[in-house]
Structure formats: C-alpha cells, structure tokens
Amino acid sequence: MRAAEQPRASRDVPCIRLPRGQTRSSSHVFEIQGVLSASACDRARDAVNEAFDAGRTTDRGVSLPTQDVMVSSLPQRCQDEIKVALELAAGRVSRELPGVTLEFAMSRAFVIVYDAKRQKGLKKHTDGRKEGATLLLLISKPQRDFVGGGTRFFPGGILESSFDAKPGLGSTIVFPSDTLQHEGLPIKRGRRLLVCVFATKKQISATEEAAPEADAIEDKPAPILDSPAPDISHLRGKACDDRALAQECACVIS
Ligand SMILES: O=C(O)CCC(=O)C(=O)O
Numbered sequence: 001m002r003a004a005e006q007p008r009a010s011r012d013v014p015c016i017r018l019p020r021g022q023t024r025s026s027s028h029v030f031e032i033q034g035v036l037s038a039s040a041c042d043r044a045r046d047a048v049n050e051a052f053d054a055g056r057t058t059d060r061g062v063s064l065p066t067q068d069v070m071v072s073s074l075p076q077r078c079q080d081e082i083k084v085a086l087e088l089a090a091g092r093v094s095r096e097l098p099g100v101t102l103e104f105a106m107s108r109a110f111v112i113v114y115d116a117k118r119q120k121g122l123k124k125h126t127d128g129r130k131e132g133a134t135l136l137l138l139i140s141k142p143q144r145d146f147v148g149g150g151t152r153f154f155p156g157g158i159l160e161s162s163f164d165a166k167p168g169l170g171s172t173i174v175f176p177s178d179t180l181q182h183e184g185l186p187i188k189r190g191r192r193l194l195v196c197v198f199a200t201k202k203q204i205s206a207t208e209e210a211a212p213e214a215d216a217i218e219d220k221p222a223p224i225l226d227s228p229a230p231d232i233s234h235l236r237g238k239a240c241d242d243r244a245l246a247q248e249c250a251c252v253i254s
C-alpha cells in the first residue's frame with residue numbers, strides 16, 4: 001500500500017445511524033463516511049468499467065438480475081485498497097455494537113454494476129446471509145458518474161416508514177442482510193458501482209474486544225449487527241458453486 005492510502009483508525013471515521021435524526025431507530029443501518037479515498041475510488045471504478053465492458057462479469061446465480069465484477073479480478077492495488085476500506089467500515093460499526101464482530105471473505109466480494117442502458121436498479125428483497133450484515137461501498141460518484149440511485153430500506157415496524165441511504169463517493173452502508181428489506185433505486189444516467197460483501201456475525205469476548213485497534217484492522221474479522229433472524233432457508237436460491245456462496249448470494253424476492 002502507498003503512503004497516501006494508509007488506513008485511519010476506525011474511531012476517526014464518521015459513522016451515522018440511518019435514518020438521520022432518529023436516534024432510537026430499530027433498523028441498524030449505518031453510513032460510514034469516507035473509508036476509500038477519491039483517487040482509490042476512481043482507480044477501482046476504471047478497473048470495474050474495463051472488466052464490465054470486456055464481459056468479465058458474473059451473476060449471483062439466483063433470481064436477481066445483477067451483472068457483477070468480482071473484486072478478485074481487479075488489479076491487486078484496487079483489491080488491497082478495497083479490503084482496507086471495508087475493514088475500516090466494519091471496525092467503525094463494531095464500535096457502535098459492542099460484543100460483536102463481522103467476518104467476511106474478500107474472495108467473495110463483488111462489484112454491482114448498474115448501467116442506465118441495462119440494469120438500472122434492483123427490486124425489493126432481503127439478502128441471503130443468515131444473521132449477517134451486508135456492506136455496500138460506493139465507488140462511482142453521484143452526479144458525475146451517475147444520476148439517481150440509492151438504497152431504499154423498509155424497516156417493517158408499524159410506525160416506521162421507508163427511508164433512503166445515499167452515501168457519497170467512498171462511503172459505506174452496513175445493514176442486517178436477512179431481516180431488512182431493501183431495494184436499489186433506479187439510476188437515470190451513467191453507472192452506479194457498489195462493492196458488496198456479505199459478512200457473518202460473530203460474538204466476541206470482553207478480552208478480544210479490548211485488543212488494540214491495529215489488530216482489528218489488519219487481522220481481525222470485521223464487526224456487527226444484532227437483529228433477530230427468521231428462518232428463510234426454504235426461500236433461498238440454488239445456483240452458486242458451493243453451499244456457502246449460494247447462501248450468501250441468494251436474495252429473497254418479496
Ligand atoms: O443498489 C443498492 O443500493 C442495493 C444493492 C443490493 O441490495 C444488493 O446488491 O443485494
């Protein structure tokens with residue numbers, strides 16, 4: 001990693017609970033701002049566009065019509081920068097939810113490509129990773145690279161209305177994968193690129209929790225969420241290569 005891209009401590013990274021202004025929201029949606037620099041985002045965006053245009057895409061093998069680019073197919077520098085950014089975001093969220101960390105495998109991270117001339121958005125669904133969290137990192141810039149888009153959440157509580165997350169370039173949103181319905185709002189122009197990884201929740205002891213920050217960034221699995229998880233295994237898709245991948249890729253259409 002170059003000197004200019006050194007990770008910051010997670011405590012220095014702004015983290016906002018969504019929807020804004022509702023301190024007691026039960027939705028567990030967080031926006032962690034500025035975890036990937038603008039130059040690193042642009043590098044990743046260019047590499048993803050190149051892969052996408054060359055047809056180096058995959059799908060999740062289930063009913064959602066996404067065309068994704070695997071992070072593992074990007075140049076090593078982009079992979080390293082994205083890994084640090086996701087770990088920083090995960091570490092920051094863990095500070096909000098003590099006692100829990102998230103584990104995620106970078107080998108399974110992918111970039112969702114929305115294109116105004118092709119797939120513009122994603123209909124309402126929940127993600128398949130049971131009791132896990134979804135991390136979405138925006139690597140193309142609103143208004144410059146695309147217009148429209150955003151993630152709409154449907155908390156489902158009697159008094160809770162839907163709300164939208166529209167993070168800026170290099171920011172990440174984190175939310176419970178299997179309990180919170182959401183959709184990708186359609187874009188009107190350009191390409192909206194989102195790095196996506198599904199993480200597993202892990203309980204940690206007080207001793208582990210007290211470990212130094214540097215460990216958390218370099219070695220520790222990333223952090224979070226504590227929502228109850230309904231059993232939705234009967235609804236999952238079945239087309240990914242291995243069982244674990246199929247489970248985390250599968251999205252449930254509501
Ligand atoms: O487009 C978005 O903001 C949401 C993406 C999403 O929900 C997914 O890829 O599973």
Ligand SMILES: [Fe+2]
Pocket residue numbers: 125126127134182251
């Ligand atoms: Fe999703």
